[in-house]
Amino acid sequence: MSLLLAALALLLASGIAAAALRRRPGTSSAVAAIGTVAAAVLGLIPSVRVLVDGAAVQAHAAWQMPFGSLAVAVDPLTAWFLAPILLLSALSAVYGAGYFRAHDPHASTSMAWFWFQILVASMVMVCIARNAVLFLLAWETMALSSFFLVAHDKHKPEVRRAAWTYMVATYLGTACLLPMFLLLGRASGSLDFPGLSGAHLSPGMTTAVLVLALIGFGAKAGVMPAHVWLPEAHPVAPSHVSALMSGVMIKTGIYGLVRVAGLLNAPPVWWGVALVFLGIVSGVLGVLFALAQHDLKRLLAYHSVENIGIILLGLGVGWVGVSLNNPAVAALGFAGGLLHVLNHALFKGLLFLGAGSVLTATHTSEIDHLGGLLRKMPVTGVTFLIGAVAICGLPPLNGFVSEFVIYAGSFTGALTAQVWSGVVLAGVVAALALIGGLAVACFTKAFGVVFLGEPRASHAAPVRESGRLMTVPMAVLAVCCTAVGLAGPAALVAVTRPVALLTGRLDMHGVFAHAVAPLVKVSALSLTLVVVVALVAVVRWRLLAGRAPAAGPTWDCGFSRPTARMQYTASSFAQPITDLFAKILHTRKVLVAPPGYFPSGGRIETETPDFGRERIFDPLFSAASRALHPLLRIQQGHAQMYILYVIIALVVMLVWKVR
């Protein structure tokens, strides 16, 4: 515990130091990056230790805050979320030092570093807090610090708009968390988490608590339809901040959901079904909207929504298993969901860092302007490819491990399911399959159009690979993706202790040993696949030995002068899919067809606005604003009037009190 508190202190100290070094951006970056790495190392030690030996550590101190106490603890569930937070923070910080230098070495980034350190510290605090007041304070600090990071380029209007969207979404979420903790606290008489778990709630109360948790934490996690802030905020934030926010910050929403649902003795049956339903909606719609995007970072933001959907599918299967009293299904579902939390942090962090590297080199994240980058940026290209294969859930990388575990849970449950649970589990299988297929479509598009073929537009400056500070973190994450993919059984063993906290009263004896066995074979086959690839490559090399391959232009079916502009673009690649799902996506097209027999100057623009924003929140907010318009009359800008309001309020309260 003391190591973790030391890590927090180190984060705060290096943040303040970085903020103080306003005049020297280079030193400021170095201080912040070194501070984060050191803090991460300090913090990872207790996290890993708790995961290995399972003994929770805690600390408790009195606090002047009403209802508050400085109760912190690290149990396996906390440790499971802490580990990716610390790892990705350290790598993002190192990358950020390179990123800021590459963009503008003289711009002052000291405040960005200060907020970055605060963000990391508050994420750690959210995970270790064991008191509702402390938790909410950390939660708000996290929201505020990430708001300032999103608004880093505040002179651009679209950045300010995105930051406000984020602010509104996160406060709507908090507005639900506050009453949720109050309901729990009133029932149990304590705001400390161990006390909260003793609360005896009526079924109606339980429903209220769970719904509030779903909205409050779901808004942070990016569950559809509360995802509107993700595709706005992720593209405009500095790339290492996007990586951190998308990779781990939105997972604090999942952490909150799991923690609060775990506090209740046994969530009702509808809870698992609701999570599966939300998972299907977020997963399928997330990947569909991702397919329709042609901004690389916006595309990745929608994929975060999709992956949160996959996590919810896993957790939903887990709670369905709890409802069915089936320990194997519960264990596999929770394990798959929690493993995906780790895996998504690894590959999404990697992909956002890769997107930032592309952005740094080409000054655009518009996919249709890019192409052929693999030659010029080999490290970014290869690591992005690894991230892309991983996020599609393909073997032999880590995404496959977690999706396999969720599938295994669904198949196991379907063997003995009744009608309702059978339909739910079949829904999980079909949704995962569809999401997987569409993700392959989306990432062959993203990787293929950005890194393969010929450049689609000429860039002002020659494109160069990013510096070591940026490529090394990407390489580390790529290695992590591969390692988790090949060591699936070890990952499953590591997640058993957090899962055991969620399965409640089920008898888990021998369940995990049974679940690990197939993963051992999966790992064996993944290794075999790697070996077979090498063998086939050797065969090809032998076959071609002594025969120099010829080089020529791409065969374009008799057309002798193919140009880079004739290549398929991201928009044309995705068009059959966006057309098929046009009823959902509502892609707007502006088409100026080339006129006449000798056509020139045609133009097409497509834009897919977010349905949540267009259909739900914009109408809702404008209706609310219309309804509240009359209240504007009391806001006149005269200080005297406001003082009058204060006096009236005071008098009313006085009368009410002495009455």
Place this chain on the structure above:
Amino acid sequence: MEGAMKPDSIINIALALALAPLLQGVISRVKAVFAGRIGQPLLQLYFDLARLSRKSAVYSTTTTWIFRAGPIVSLACTLSALLVMPFAGIPSVMSFPADLILLVYLFGLMRFFTVAAALDTGSAFEGMGASREVLFSALAEPALLLSLLYVSRTTGRLSLSGMLAQASVVTPGLILVLAALAIVYLCENARIPFDDPNTHLELTMIHEVMVLDHSGPDLAFILYAASLKMWVLGAIIVGMSAPAIAGLPWWLGYLLYLAGMLVLAALVGVVESGMARLRLVRVPQLLVAACTMAGLAFVLVLR
């Protein structure tokens, strides 16, 4: 652990490696008979593979190592898939619960690299084929997995080897699932009515157009991988529709399965002779129908 490794599991793999290209020959021969032609030799694909592997290759200057890796990964994926494929009631070399997921996702990895290699050429035609391929297979994947979910539920087993060793009972559910799997089989193997392997117009192709630029040993790898994929998916369909063979002597089981594979190939030839390729906008409807049939079959069996 369902089904320990037996020495004869290796025979399954050897059979697949040796006989997979024959299926293409059977299909072309059936089509030739229907068209009143003599047709190419049954072993034409073997001759093509032998000739291609003796040739050199031509590479576009646009391409990178991804283009060269595409055929290698494709072949490696199908070869690895053979390790989890049971045949004639003999369990696979590696059989474990939910191994079918790995099988399906190995084909996913194969598709990822085939599509990436196609996009690497920068050709508009290859991009077009790739774009269609990813859509159709994304819709075929739920149908395949829901069908396997049905089989898993009815047989009470989680591994492919366990599922396919059981006797199949003809029920409405099984018929629905076989219909769904037949659609998936035709779509995944790029056959009519989804794709026309013999068309001469690149604009209308799907799978063929993605591999236009490959030549020499690379093309041989792609053709061989495609016929192995056809063998694996065919073995699943034959395994589901074959009657109980548990009591039969092993050679009779093999004979039955091999006959089943050849009949399946002949049926593909009949379908190809009897109908034309669907309009591209109709293809998703057929695939969604396959998903619906598989889902319906599973719901029917839940009662």
